[in-house]
Amino acid sequence: MATLLRPFLHDRFLHLLVVLGVVLACFAPFKSAELVTAVDWNTIITLCGLLMLTKGIELSGYFEVLGRRLIHRFQRERTLALFMVTGAALLSTFLTNDVALFILVPLTLTLRKFSSLPVSRLIIFEALAVNAGSLLTPIGNPQNILLWSHGQLGFAGFILQMLPLAALTLASLWLLTWFSFSKKQIQRHAVDEASGWQRRLLLISVAMYGVFIVALELQLAQWALLLLLAVFLCIARRVLLSIDWSLLAVFIAMFIDVFFLTRLPVLQEPLQHISQLGDGGRYLLAIGLSQIISNVPATILLLNSLPASTLLAWAVNIGGFGLLPGSLANLIALRMAKDRRIWWHFHLFSIPMLLWSMALAWGLFLLINAA
Template identity: 65%
Template sequence: MMLNLLRPFLRDRFLHLLLITGAILMGIAPFHFADLPSAIDWHTIITLAGLMMLTKGIELSGCFDVLGMRMVKRFASERQLALFLVCAVALLSTFLTNDVALFIVVPLTLTLKKLCAIPVSRIIIFEALAVNAGSLLTPIGNPQNILLWGRSGLSFLDFTWQMTPLALVLFASLLVVCWFSFTSAPLVYQAHEKAHPWQPRLIWCSLVLYLVFLAALEQKLALWGLGVVALGFLVMARRVLTGIDWSLLAVFMVMFIDVHLLVSLPALNTLLTPLSQASQMALFASAVGLSQAISNVPATILLLNYVPPDRLLAWAVNIGGFGLLPGSLANLIALRMAGDRRIWWRFHLYSLPMLLWAALVGFGLFLIS
């Protein structure tokens, strides 16, 4: 059991890179070890931990395997299947976070390749783009929104309302591109359907705990909600707690510390301080550009030291998830799961034009709304 828990930490190259970066920053940035725990946004970590538990519970129940395999037989063409998977992963990302939505849908997509001939790599690329478009809608759709929501003081519905125009336009645009990127050629199935048993008791337990956790978040009782979720799975299904990739939480904790060390650098502070007085266009461009370089989650963490958690920042860092591979951690997760070396450069054929379109449309919408 201990080996299973430690294995993700040993294999997570991104976590190792963050640790090395932190060690280098400790050598050049002024800091005190006692200040490092307070550099971590614990509300974000607690929310992520709860959502990861709930998602793993739903995954282990077998619910998505059963529903997916039954529904996919109803699609006659490659285009219909691709549109369904893109819509499904976008919808899941609005309440399960973009990362965990991919952990559910991408393995299902890879399984479908065994049943019929589909351009699986291209579908996974669109799934990665879809979670960036879908997850920006709600405050629990992705880590940067969790952070912005916690700092903004807005209610769940108010935060969702401010993100709705951008989410609708980007998702509609993605569906149009998806329509033209896949053919109407009929699907030819090559294997018989297999039985996929599921566990109704676990799925109902997960759904009830999910509602409890959402209510706790809304009432600013995140830690109590996490305790209830953990205790529920400890009693009902311990394998949920041991099956989680806990290294993902470590990644975000180290990110917070690395950004804290970065902010401590006098040179960087001098460079970013003028953003507090910058124009809306300059701030928007800076947030999108910084997301391309260091990913939108650490970019959000960094920029919140200089600008308020308002709609402009929320739109900009979510748009920054498109474009280059580091723009969003979800991009890395999806492409790594695909297991195709060529997918890494093919991804940018779609993501870079999407970034340009999202930035132009997003800033235009912001000005008129």
């Protein structure tokens, strides 16, 4: 019990969200029953399942095997960083940004055991990469799924709409990666080569990964989650004990805080006038809201007043850069890193990336409209 409660007691970010929620609740009219519907439980179920599966693969020890191979395959920090950033961007286009991070961040953390790589910086760039890569496809992230379902474009049409911004953003990120990582050789640590791994736990975790992804597509996530719980209770209870359960509480608190924020009387009149804004106003509003309440809730809020246009799609995806709340993927990556300093270092790269992407997207928008 102490193992399960410890993350909740030491999670300062969770405590801040709870205090914020209590303050907002004093000014926002609501009914208690509405708090349950304010939470996107499908997201929570998905996150919970991914936490279990990733922890199962991690505890199997196979990430160490892959980490060792990567360290021996790549000779220089810069080439390894470019490989990981590219892999993060590609995975996020069809596995979603969150799933890509659940695969790559634990693998990246094992690299610390074998080398002196700047692992925390590499995780920051992976978070930026999944935000940049996932904007390309309608299934790359939750906000794109929402925009796609509300719009008139097909799968290929949506990709064509996002392609110019995705290409320039990824090119910019690759350039930033090139200058942010040294070309010096990777300094390897002397580690016992005979580290074992549990084949049975790995195979079961990978197989259940496939089952869970299919269940998500079939909208049977809750049943798949119950199956995961039963499997890990039978074969590896330590997987369930090792999970950072407070991360789920953070997401629940964020959903409730956003609900309170949208119910504040002082915001009701401005929300009713969103549709009257010009292109520039809508663009800045979508990016600004994303910085405060995250880009998925911002998309939900804005789709009540605005069409699922190219400008809105570009803006909420760009909003994933910048401040930590801009994208839930940022929170997932930094939480998994387990490094307090990474929270501040993240903004040294993410805020310039936000400002540059904002300028790129607006320039592209004006250029396309003028053509």
